Amino acid sequence: MPSHRITRKPRMFRRPARAYLQAWLAGLLMLLAPLAGATGGLETPDHGLLLHGDGRWIASLAMDTTVHMRVHGLLAEVSVRQTYRNDASQWREGRYLLPLPENAAVGGLSLRVGERLIEGEIREKEQARATYEAAAAAGLRASLVGQNRPNLFSTAVANIGPGEEVEIEVRYWQPVRYRDGVFSLHLPLSLTPRYLPDRETDQAGPRDPERLPMAAAAQAAHGALPPTVALTAEVEPGLPLQSICSPTHAVTVAAEGYTYRVTLAAGVVPGDREFELRWEPVPSRAPRSAVFTDRVGGEDYALVMLVPPTLETPPLPRELILVVDTSGSMTGASMAQAIEAADRALARLRPGDRFNVIRFDDSFELLFPGPVPAEPAAVARARAFVRSLRADGGTEMLPALRAAFQGAAPTGYLRQVVLATDAAVGNEDELLRLIENERGEARLFPVGIGSAPNGHFLRKAAELGRGSQVLVRDVNEVAEAMDGLLAKLDHPALRDVHVDWPGVAEAYPRRIPDLYRGEALQVVARLERLQGVVTVRGLGPQPWSRQIPLGAESVAPAPGVARLWARARIDELEDRLRRGGDEGELRPQILDVALRHGLVSRYTSLVAVDRTPARPGGESLGSTRIANATPDGSLALAQGSTGWSRELLLALLLGLGALLLHRRN
Incomplete structure (x- = not known):
């Protein structure tokens, strides 16, 4: 229950x-x-x-989480250790929805029972699930890790005996982000429940984003406490730092030679908000480019980062369309943040700009029939309208976005759509198809709201919308975050960016988005050979290019780059699937990459089975779903469960x- x-x-x-x-x-x-x-x-x-x-x-059953991050340059290897403790008198299965970063390459699973350690194997999803369910029914301890969304995974552990503790460890790799002169790494620790429209959508993917496997012999699930989280990070930045901190949690930092060790100041915290770690290099040592390489199976891989200069240009008159999510999942602090973000954007409108405001939940409403000049009376009316917004209802985002993209801005104006939302949507593919196919010349700038936004959708929406994204986790951050975003709107650094590799190369993303002030280009490639130079070129006020040597002494080895390439390759194939590509053609390609690189995908899962007999034949197996913590700042009554x-x-x-x-x- x-x-x-x-x-x-x-x-x-x-x-x-x-x-x-x-x-x-x-x-x-x-x-x-x-x-x-x-x-x-x-x-x-x-x-x-x-x-x-x-x-x-x-x-009941309890589960606590321990996270360890190891950062080397632009690459992070992360282990998430889940310890299940069964205080009941019945043998139990534990199940959990595990939110992870949207670009995580999940490729490791270990199951520990006492002194025994069992390493997981990557298999096709159906085969992995059948193996897990057969082991669970036979009384063997087993674990399964599958993908529900690119940033949402499920874990299951079968046959935890009364009074026992069983531990699983999930490992993944992700690139470090570099933006506005600051490196950052984030980990979502909870999730906002997703809303799915009643109509049939996303035929290529799972209909239920919270669907989990269950042992065949499992009984009805009982509830369990949300997990707690302990976290440590070891950061080897490769250059002197000016600061290292977390904007989301109180942390303790200790320097150990060239490594910085970060721990949560409280030791253990509720898993109710995203964790972010930031480190800022000494300004004179801030990087302009970097190359990290890997060699796996006789093939070479490279991760290249480049920070282009900001080429000052006079800002174009803008047609700003503010789209504000007022659905029930925004109840609480998220709604306050969205209101402040929208108000900040309206306050920064310049004479000569045009604008409109759209709010949506189950339905949507335009403040004006169409965009209007940013005259004082119209702006004042819009600010009053935004201040009156309240959260309620479902998250029907598609009609509101379609309204924002309709028509075209007048000659000389650039339409910029700013979307303030927690992105608690389950129909991501349908929305991304709309953005890709119907935005016209508009640029989309998602503003992620709250302590547990849907990072996968926000990243892909910005990429396909040729815009940039920003996160707002606290009302006190709104002014800085929105000012930074609106400054980027005024100053694109590079457009029509291309990367030329020496020899034969397969690089991702294939279509590089526009770069805005302070943003870095990050590309990962499989190469014919690690030599020669990479040439990056693009358009600002005038053509610009830069060359980066691949064989120089500054190139650093970084195990895990190959997995990042494989994750990016899978992401590209899934994009083609979303656009209506032939699943019969694309599925084998995704399977090939996932199995060769040992990654969890929509078609593959990790499974581990301890062959030592555990549950006696006469004992039944119950099943417990561990609840994700309610995101910090949201209200439980907004979930709609009771x-x-x-x-x-x-x-x-x-x-x-x-x-x-x-x-x-």
């Missing part, structure tokens, strides 16, 4: 409570048991126990009890 957690306090931070406080809380929860029966159950604040409607406390009136009544009763206890103290 689903359950609702009444605290986000990490289990590791459990503090002793007075006996009367424990008794008072237990009594209050007992009184609320009838309500719990309506919503599926209540959880105690700090233990793996659930209170069900009949007043019984039952043991009646809001019950949630509100429960909150009022608990608040009254806390007030009475406070007055007594």
Whole structure:
């Protein structure tokens, strides 16, 4: 049965409570048991126990996460270790939706049971699932990692015995981002539930973004506490740093020679927001270009980064279309951030600009029938309209985007569509097809809102929309983030970018997007040989080019670049599939790349099986889905899983009890 957690306090931070406080809380929860029966159950604040409607406390399954990041230059290797602990008397299967970065190349799985370590194998998805389910039914411990979306994976662990702990480790590689003179790495630790329109879409992909495999013998799932997270990072930047910090979490940084060791200051935190780490080089040592190489199976691979100069040009008059997501998933801090972002954009309109505002949830609404001149009265009306927005309903983004792209800007104007959203959509492919096919000459600039936005959609929307994206996680960040984005709108650095490789090369992305002020070009390639020079050319106010040597002493070896190339190759093939390509032709190509490089994809999964017998034949296997933490700043009643009136009544009763206890103290 689903359950609702009444605290986000990490289990590791459990503090002793007075006996009367424990008794008072237990009594209050007992009184609320009838309500719990309506919503599926209540959880105690700090233990793996659930209170069900009949007043019984039952043991549950808990899962905690430990993340370790190893960064070398422009490449990060990350391990996500999940420890499942079964406090129940029944053998259980644990299942979890694992959000990962949108460009993660997932290629490693280990299953640890006591002193035994079993390495996972990459197989076709159907074969991997059949292997897992057969092992689960036979009482063997097993684990499965599959892909639901490019940035959303599922993990499953079968046959965790009563009182046992079983650990799995998922490993992936991702490129480090370099933008505005700062390196950064991010990891989503939760997700905003996705909205799927009622109509049939995305025939090439899974219909349900939260679909998970389940053991054949599994019984109905019980709830479990959201996981906690511990995280460390070892950063070898290869150049002196001016600073290293996290804008999302309090961290402790210690320099150990040329390596920086980063840990969470709190030790363990709830997994309710994305983690980001940033490091800034000393200005005089900031890189202009870099090359990292890898050799796998007799083939050479290279990751090339180049920071082009910002070539100053007078800004064009703009036709700014603001599209604001007001759906239910934006309830809470996300809506406040979206309002501030839209207001900031309106405040920066210049005389001579044109604009309009579109808001959407289940339906959409245009403030003006069409774009209007940015005169003071019109801007004031728009700012008042934006300030009045409230979040409710579903995320029907497609009609609003189509309205934003309709028509054409007047001669001499450049239409720029700024989309403020948490991108809690399940029909990504349908939306990306619209952006690719119907945007015309417009440029799309997604603004990711909230603590757990859909990074895959935001990145692809910016790429296909020939724009740039920015994330806003806090109201206090809005001014800086929006000012930076709007400055980029005024100053594209390079357009029509091309990369010329020596000899035969297969490089991605094949179509390089426009680059804006402060942005770096990153391209990964499989090469015929690691020699010669790479030439990057593009158009600013005038043609520009630069050459980067491949055989120079500055070229650094970096195991993992080949996997990044394979992930990019798969991404390109899936783009062709989304555009209507022949699955019969493209599926074998995706399978070939994924199996050769050991990567999880839409057609491949990782599976690990411990052949040591575990569950006795007479014991049944239950199944527990570990809940993702509610994203920080959002409201649980916005999820739509239970009646809001019950949630509100429960909150009022608990608040009254806390007030009475406070007055007594």
